[in-house]
Each structure stands twice: as C-alpha cells, then as structure tokens.
Amino acid sequence: MPMQADDIAEMIKEGVPGAEVEIIDLAGDGDHYKAVVIADAFEGMARVKQHQLVYAALKGRMGGELHALALETRAPSKG
C-alpha cells in the first residue's frame, strides 16, 4: 500500500521540527516521491546527516510502504 504524500510530509515534520516540507509525486503513482526539506536544524550539518534525520523521521517506511524517494535537503540560509 503506497504512502500518501501528506502522510510523508507529516512524518518528516514530526521528525524534523520546524521543517518546510514539499512532497512531489514524480510518477503520479503514489510510489515515487521527491521530498524537498528545508529546516533550521540542518544548519551546519553535513548533507548525509540531514538525510539521516529525514530517514529516521520516516521510521522504517522507506523501502516498505515507500518504494523510492528522491531527497533534497538544505538549511534556509543555503537558498
């Protein structure tokens, strides 16, 4: 059962407080999403660490309910 875009956004916002989250259904199939996550918490944090925060927020749904995710993360100061 694919995940809904709103559910993904909510989980990320819960795991990364204050984050701006945009979810785009890339293939229109509810299974291939792009997540753009902008958060103060990412300031000064390596990109991989930013990704780890997002994956942790998804609580193991990646690879299960969520088949594929294209992930872009940045701090607000990075434009």
Place this chain on the structure above:
Amino acid sequence: MLIDGLYEQIFNASPMGMAIIDRNHRVLRTNTAMDRINGRKAAPGEPGAQLTPHIAETVRAYVDTVFQTRSAPEPVRLTGRRDGEATLSDWHCAFTPIAAESGARVELCLAVITDLGVIHDDTQRFEAIEADSRQIAAAFQDNVVPHPAVLTERDG
C-alpha cells in the same frame, strides 16, 4: 559519436555513469561506467526505463524536468529498493540539458548517475560524489555537439 573532443574523453573516462537521453526517453549513448551499473552495454535507442530500472520512474521525471525547463535541477540522492533485496540502496543523480549546437532544434539530457550501493552514510564520499556530479553536469551543459545523424533523425 554524440560528443566531441575533451567532452568525449571526459564522458568515456568518468567513473560516474553517464547517459545521453532524448525527449522520447531513448538512450542515445552511455559510457562504460553506466554500462557497469546496468550490467550490460545499452543499445542505441533503447528505452531509458530499461536502464537503471530500480529508479527508472524517478529518472524519467527528472529528465522531463530538464526538457521542460531547459535547466539543470538540483542534483539528488535517490533511495529505493532493488527487486528481491531487503536492504535499501542509494543512487546519486545529476541531470543537465546538452546539445545546443547553434540553430539546432535538438535538445538532449545528460544523466550523471552514481550507484552508491547499499544505503550508506559516508559523508565524505557522498559529498565528493555530489561535488563531482555537479561539476560534470555543469561542464556538459549546452556544450555537447549532437551527431548529424541524430539531428537528421530528430529534425526530419
């Protein structure tokens, strides 16, 4: 040959997988690294979905974005699961428009794909790959000369 001179050398020698894709998502050219990712040599004109099948839908969406915007989207980390494998895998992808020979209507997309394997948390390696992908994509942007046969086929 779709590319000339220095770009041909970069294309061939790059350790990152590179594919030149047209508007119809046909793969016109791959380099050795891309063939290694796919486990075989791509046939010219082969549907892009047959390459990198685990991330094909996402790649397709990004290629469409390149053609729609005529610009390079932000390079992206793709995470997904290969068929039959429980562990998540990572790919790093950059895309850019190429083939801007003066007066030509042909537009192509260069996909730069690195198969990172099992999901990884090596910050230094990831950031190095990200920087290299970005630089290669930028170097190729609007700098590749399309082969006359491709022009004839596509403009005719």
